[in-house]
Amino acid sequence: VNDGTTGFRCPERLLGQPEGFTSDVFSVALVTAHVISGGNHPYGKTADVEQCEENIKLGKRYKRFTDTLSEIAVDFLKDMLAPDPTQR
DSSP: OOSSOTTOOOHHHHHTOOOOHHHHHHHHHHHHHHHHTTSOBTTBOTTOHHHHHHHHHHTOOOGGGGTTSOHHHHHHHHHHTOSSGGGO
16 A cells, blocks of 8 residues: 555555545545644554554544544544445
8 A cells, every 4th residue: 555645544545445535535534633633643643654554444543632622523523534434
């Protein structure tokens, strides 16, 4: 897997599965979460992008990224970050 920015790729790409527009939704949510949370990554510590990608594959979100976000923002991002592309 060499396409996309390490740490910000959708689970489908990381798992070698077919991608669609919902893959872009996931990636937009990652970038949005990173920006509005002050640089926190939804799937781990930003400095450890390999671990972030492993957590993306496992659907394992990093709890602390939501600490600075409103409930509305968390709900919005949670839907966009659903591991199953059919649920985004």
